[in-house]
Amino acid sequence: MTHIIIIGGGIAGLATAHYLQKYAQENKVNLTYTLVEKDPKFGGKIVTSASDGFIIEGGPDSFISQKPWAYRLAVELGLKERLIGTNDDRRKTYVVHKGKLRPLPDGVMLIVPTRFMPFALSPLISPLGKLRMGMDLFIPPKKDDADESLSDFITRRLGREALDKIAEPLMAGIYVADPMRLSLKSTFPRFIAMEKKYGSLIKGMLSQMKARAQSAQNGNAAPKLPLFMTLRGGLMELVNAIVDNLTGELISSVRVNELSRTADGRYTVELSNGKVRRADKVVIATPAYIAADLLESHSAALATELRQIRYLSTATVSLAFNRAEIEHPLDGFGFVVPKSEDCKLMACTWVSTKFSGRAPDDQVLLRVFVGGYKREELVDLSDDELVALVRGELRRLMGITAEPTRAEIYHWRKSNAQYDVGHIERVDRIEQLAAEALPGMHFTGSAFKGVGIPDCIRQGEETAKAILSVK
Numbered sequence: 001m002t003h004i005i006i007i008g009g010g011i012a013g014l015a016t017a018h019y020l021q022k023y024a025q026e027n028k029v030n031l032t033y034t035l036v037e038k039d040p041k042f043g044g045k046i047v048t049s050a051s052d053g054f055i056i057e058g059g060p061d062s063f064i065s066q067k068p069w070a071y072r073l074a075v076e077l078g079l080k081e082r083l084i085g086t087n088d089d090r091r092k093t094y095v096v097h098k099g100k101l102r103p104l105p106d107g108v109m110l111i112v113p114t115r116f117m118p119f120a121l122s123p124l125i126s127p128l129g130k131l132r133m134g135m136d137l138f139i140p141p142k143k144d145d146a147d148e149s150l151s152d153f154i155t156r157r158l159g160r161e162a163l164d165k166i167a168e169p170l171m172a173g174i175y176v177a178d179p180m181r182l183s184l185k186s187t188f189p190r191f192i193a194m195e196k197k198y199g200s201l202i203k204g205m206l207s208q209m210k211a212r213a214q215s216a217q218n219g220n221a222a223p224k225l226p227l228f229m230t231l232r233g234g235l236m237e238l239v240n241a242i243v244d245n246l247t248g249e250l251i252s253s254v255r256v257n258e259l260s261r262t263a264d265g266r267y268t269v270e271l272s273n274g275k276v277r278r279a280d281k282v283v284i285a286t287p288a289y290i291a292a293d294l295l296e297s298h299s300a301a302l303a304t305e306l307r308q309i310r311y312l313s314t315a316t317v318s319l320a321f322n323r324a325e326i327e328h329p330l331d332g333f334g335f336v337v338p339k340s341e342d343c344k345l346m347a348c349t350w351v352s353t354k355f356s357g358r359a360p361d362d363q364v365l366l367r368v369f370v371g372g373y374k375r376e377e378l379v380d381l382s383d384d385e386l387v388a389l390v391r392g393e394l395r396r397l398m399g400i401t402a403e404p405t406r407a408e409i410y411h412w413r414k415s416n417a418q419y420d421v422g423h424i425e426r427v428d429r430i431e432q433l434a435a436e437a438l439p440g441m442h443f444t445g446s447a448f449k450g451v452g453i454p455d456c457i458r459q460g461e462e463t464a465k466a467i468l469s470v471k
Ligand SMILES: Cc1cc2nc3c(=O)[nH]c(=O)nc-3n(C[C@H](O)[C@H](O)[C@H](O)COP(=O)(O)OP(=O)(O)OC[C@H]3O[C@@H](n4cnc5c(N)ncnc54)[C@H](O)[C@@H]3O)c2cc1C
Pocket: 007, 008, 009, 010, 011, 012, 013, 036, 037, 038, 039, 042, 043, 044, 045, 046, 058, 059, 060, 061, 062, 063, 064, 254, 255, 256, 257, 285, 286, 287, 290, 314, 316, 412, 415, 416, 444, 445, 446, 447, 451, 452, 453, 454, 456
């Protein structure tokens, strides 16, 4: 009987276990597995707290449905009726501009303007900046295939103002990342394909929208899902459903301390409770720097590559207020903050507008992101200091002076993997070095081939298939 050890019970480790179990059963493979998680709870970055009518996410709050793996897994686990989308009729994003909240013009898809009038009338971008963005229609595509930073790409195609006022704050909000270092190949391969095919991002976006509208008209389109989805009880519902369905050995509150290779090519894993487990194959689903520590004595070169994957820290500060005490209309999903603004926040989600059922009717819930590449040191402030800082900025930007009725703070130290330029090549080298030095060792999760929940689930499934040699 083959035995697999999965180290790390975040969404990637859990998805690996789920699909190992599923495909082993389907293919009648005799296999057992042990999943080891150092924390008392499974889910890693996914943390939902639910009490007094509030559902507060400490980490991720939703997943993107265009990448189908999270939606598919939720449906597979019987959670279809529990899925909810964002309230897209109220979708609007604000950008802080000279200390004020300005709406991102309607029709800006990701970073690319697709509707002329709202864009032309928007006060966010100067007339010269708009003209420069329009130049995208004429600028020839890049000739070579070398990776470049998102910042270089956006500046090349849409100009500096589009970078500073739209792309940089949105990217800080999504990837918690500095666009000057963010690899385009690893994060937006779609833009590269568009530039190649259409010679222009605007033409590419418009043509994709036209194709979608056409296929909807012909009745060929799949039912349209909201772009971002979650579960009524928060993302922990997905974690709990995966865990409840697992029949293998699940160990929590126990850390993997050591990993050794035995003479017969198998692995021994030493646990913090003093126990030892043996395995034929090992899946490491921890942050890359933990994997580096575990593998240092086996391959210094591999550990060095793993440590090169940088991580950034953030904090999320959720504040609730009596609705009656908030004058701001909260008419959107929240705001993002460009680096150039003298503001200590990264982004703020107006949670009770973005999702239904996150707060009692007489309350509003806001969630603020602090830290990231702009002001990482702020993550080390105490909870009280963070609340004071956030309240000061919300007073200035949104006129909120009310006392919060509830505050929940999460410090996420070294939690956001950064896909710097050259990331794909680094991951290739890691896989190559592991295949040479440690056969049967697999890596999966947000450090490697996609940070979002759907990509972590996809990687878990691919890892399971690779272990079982199924397609
Ligand atoms: C604040 C925040 C907001 C986010 N928002 C979104 C969002 O809205 N949508 C989205 O799709 N993504 C979002 N992300 C990204 C996404 O949540 C993560 O990339 C993803 O959950 C990571 O999953 P993972 O399994 O790869 O890693 P993790 O969740 O980090 O899991 C790794 C696990 O390994 C365990 N571990 C570590 N060392 C050991 C050891 N020695 N022995 C045993 N176990 C160990 C850890 O305790 C942890 O549980 C967000 C991330 C953060 C931090």
